[in-house]
Amino acid sequence: MQASEADLRALMIASLDGDKAAYRALLDAMRWRLCAYFRSRLSWDAAEIDDLVQDTLMAIHNHRGTYDRSQLFTAWSYAIARHKLIDHFRRSGRRQTVPLDDAAALFVTDESASVDARHDLEKALQTLPPATQALIRDIKLRELSNAQAAAARGMSETAVKVALHRGLKKLGAYFHGEGGPK
Amino acid sequence: MSDDLLRTLSADLAPVSRWTVARRLALGMSGGVIVSAVLMLVLLGPRPDMDQSMATAMFWMKLAYALAFAVIAGFAAERLARPAASARGWIKWLVVPILLVIVIAAFQLAGTAPAGRTAMLVGDSARVCPWRILFFALPPFIGLVWAMRGLAPTRLREAGAAIGLAAGGAGAFIYALHCTESTTPFLAIWYTLGMAASAALGWALGPLVLRWR
Numbered sequence: 001m002q003a004s005e006a007d008l009r010a011l012m013i014a015s016l017d018g019d020k021a022a023y024r025a026l027l028d029a030m031r032w033r034l035c036a037y038f039r040s041r042l043s044w045d046a047a048e049i050d051d052l053v054q055d056t057l058m059a060i061h062n063h064r065g066t067y068d069r070s071q072l073f074t075a076w077s078y079a080i081a082r083h084k085l086i087d088h089f090r091r092s093g094r095r096q097t098v099p100l101d102d103a104a105a106l107f108v109t110d111e112s113a114s115v116d117a118r119h120d121l122e123k124a125l126q127t128l129p130p131a132t133q134a135l136i137r138d139i140k141l142r143e144l145s146n147a148q149a150a151a152a153r154g155m156s157e158t159a160v161k162v163a164l165h166r167g168l169k170k171l172g173a174y175f176h177g178e179g180g181p182k
Numbered sequence: 183m184s185d186d187l188l189r190t191l192s193a194d195l196a197p198v199s200r201w202t203v204a205r206r207l208a209l210g211m212s213g214g215v216i217v218s219a220v221l222m223l224v225l226l227g228p229r230p231d232m233d234q235s236m237a238t239a240m241f242w243m244k245l246a247y248a249l250a251f252a253v254i255a256g257f258a259a260e261r262l263a264r265p266a267a268s269a270r271g272w273i274k275w276l277v278v279p280i281l282l283v284i285v286i287a288a289f290q291l292a293g294t295a296p297a298g299r300t301a302m303l304v305g306d307s308a309r310v311c312p313w314r315i316l317f318f319a320l321p322p323f324i325g326l327v328w329a330m331r332g333l334a335p336t337r338l339r340e341a342g343a344a345i346g347l348a349a350g351g352a353g354a355f356i357y358a359l360h361c362t363e364s365t366t367p368f369l370a371i372w373y374t375l376g377m378a379a380s381a382a383l384g385w386a387l388g389p390l391v392l393r394w395r
Contacts, residue, residue, distance in 0.1 A: 015195060057187060127192045
């Protein structure tokens with residue numbers, strides 16, 4: 001769904017007045033945005049992301065009365081997501097800082113394009129063996145070094161490089177050849 | 183992710199009033215104020231010269247000063263109970279009562295012989311005044327913490343400071359009904375200090391007590 005701030009805010013205001021269809025559309029749009037948001041700062045652990053997205057959607061629901069109609073809806077919902085993310089870090093005992101002012105980066109108008117891209121990439125990754133998937137996520141998406149990834153997986157650095165090269169080649173073939181999105 | 187959740191949530195949708203936040207904060211605040219008022223009447227009692235003092239400007243100025251803090255900080259809290267909202271628009275209004283009281287205090291001090299100035303500044307109760315204000319701020323503070331936890335503050339220190347200051351204003355208002363000090367310099371220093379202490383308490387406790395789920 002290609003929803004802009006203005007669209008989302010209109011849906012939210014209709015929802016506050018009790019429009020269930022608008023609300024359903026809003027939650028649907030938010031679900032993908034939240035997925036992308038948590039993925040970009042957390043991991044690709046699907047269950048973890050799923051929990052956070054559900055938690056956040058429920059918080060949006062339970063606290064919808066705190067939305068001020070003159071406020072940016074994306075800023076409001078993003079702040080809730082960030083609150084949930086910090087909570088998650090606290091619970092899991094990880095000390096991490098969550099940058100405050102990157103709402104814009106995630107909720108720019110054409111942001112759903114990057115959500116779609118993530119979605120496609122995720123599908124493509126599913127076609128690879130699990131070990132290779134993990135390597136690509138570590139190195140290309142979470143920006144670990146080859147050596148760090150090697151240590152984390154108990155592999156030699158050379159083995160990591162070879163597996164990564166093969167995996168990326170396969171991904172390239174996926175996107176350019178059959179089975180690709182275009 | 184389950185479509186069930188989305189279906190459940192949208193089925194559960196009921197219209198929401200624009201006054202949800204204000205109403206809840208007002209509820210927490212008034213509960214606390216009632217408790218504080220009862221505590222004041224039981225522990226200290228109203229000032230014995232209430233009838234005469236009500237005819238003086240100073241009586242009303244103390245109440246107005248405290249009320250201004252409670253109201254301005256209360257509006258700030260109403261903003262800070264919302265994710266991503268800012269209270270700067272409200273907080274800056276605090277300069278009005280503060281400047282006003284400082285200017286009046288300066289005139290009163292200037293019009294007093296140097297020998298009498300110390301008495302004007304410390305009165306009879308400077309030692310206990312800020313502590314008592316802080317004490318009577320606690321019940322409204324607790325009420326406001328309860329209210330905030332049901333809302334969604336995301337700047338927990340700022341939200342804590344705002345409800346702390348609002349509670350401080352309420353505590354000062356109630357204490358002013360007992361306190362017999364009658365100079366503006368006293369008000370400017372010790373009342374402000376008591377309310378600021380309450381705000382500081384909120385600032386310190388915010389991240390601990392205002393987390394919501």
